[in-house]
Amino acid sequence: MKTIVIIGGGLCGLALGCALRRRGVPVTLHEAGDYPRHKVCGEFLAGCHPSLLRQLAIEPALATARRNDRCQWYHRERPVLNTALPKPVPSLSRFRLDAALAVRFQELGGELRTGSRIRGRSMQSPGYVDCSGRRPNPGSPWVGVKIHLRGIRLGADLEMHLGSHGYTGLCYVEDGCVNLCGLFHRDTLPARTTSRVDYFAALLRANGLSLTAARVAECETDPASFRAVAGLDYRLKPSRGAMPASPEQSGSTPRLGDASGLTPPFTGNGMTLALESAARAVPWLAAWAATPNADWARTCREVARGERRGAGFRLLRARIMQSWLLNPRGQWTLATASRLRLLPFRLIYGMLH
C-alpha cells in the first residue's frame, strides 16, 4: 500500500488519519504545532451524528464530552428565544479533543510528526492531502476570540448574544468549564489592556454587551486559554480557497475541512463539516493507496466533487444567514420574529446542519 501524507492535525486531519488507519492504510501526519493546545472555536459540535464518529473510528475521543440540549438567544442583552435543541450537542474543549484524537491516531498505528510544517511544492506530491485549516484573508474585518471561564451560570447550555458588530456564544464544555467565543468586527477591538480578561470585557462592551462583560469580569478565567484569529472570510463571494473548488479547479492536492470551505461560527457546524469532509474522502484515498498505478489526478477530482456536493449548499446557506446576523436590520427582524414566536427555529437549524 502507498502512504497517505496528511498536512494538518486539526479535527479533519486527525479524523481522516484514524479512519484510514482503520482500513489498514499507512498514514503520516504532519502538524505544525503540538498537543494539547487551545484553539479559537465555540467547542459546540452541532449536527454531529454518533454514526459519523463510529465511521471515522473516533468515538473514544469524545467519551468525556458534555451533552448540551438547550439554547438561549439574546438580542442586545434581551432574551428573544429559549428552546430545546433538536438533538443534544456534544461539547468538548479543543484542548482536550484534539489531544485525544492525536492519541487515538497513534493507537491505530498512525505516524504523527508534530512541530512539522509542510510548505510549497511537496504539498502537491501524489498522496498528500491538505487539512491545514482556513486560508486567512488579510482584507477581511472579522476576528475570532475565545477564553475559558469558571464559576459562571448560564441561562441555558448555550447562550448566544447578538451584539452591535458581532456575536458571542457561551457554552458548557467538560468539567463545569464554560467556553466564551465570539466573532467581532476589527473596528471594535479595544486598545491594549492590562489583562486578557479586561481585553475580552472591553471587546464585549464595545459591541453593546455590557451585562455579559460584567459577568465575565466577575468570574474566574483561564488566561492561558485566550486565543484570537484574524482575517476570517465569510463573504457570500469569498476569496479563492474559501469555498469548495470545482473538480476542474481542484489541482493536485485534495483540500478537506476548513481548507476546503469555511462555515460561519454561529452554526456550530464547522467541526462536523470537517469530520464529514474526512469521511467522504476516505474511500477514494484508501482505493488510491491500495491500487498500483492508480490515477492521483482522478482521486483529487472525485474528492473535490464530493466536497462540492456534500458541503457547498450548506456553506452558502450559512453565509446568507450570517450576513443577517451581522446586520442591525437583519438582527432586529430575527429578534422580532422570535419574540412573536414566528421564527421557524427547527427548520432553520435543519437547513444549516
Ligand SMILES: Cc1cc2nc3c(=O)[nH]c(=O)nc-3n(C[C@H](O)[C@H](O)[C@H](O)COP(=O)(O)OP(=O)(O)OC[C@H]3O[C@@H](n4cnc5c(N)ncnc54)[C@H](O)[C@@H]3O)c2cc1C
Ligand atoms: C470564532 C470561531 C468559532 C467557531 N465555533 C465553532 C463551533 O462552536 N462549532 C464548530 O463545529 N465549529 C466552530 N468553528 C469552526 C471550527 O473551529 C473549524 O471548522 C474546525 O476547526 C476545522 O477543522 P480543520 O481540521 O479543518 O482545521 P483546524 O482545526 O484549523 O486544523 C488545521 C491544523 O493544520 C495545522 N497546519 C496549518 N498549516 C500547516 C502546515 N503547513 N503544515 C502542517 N500543519 C499545518 C494547524 O496547526 C492546525 O492544527 C469556529 C471557528 C471560529 C473561527
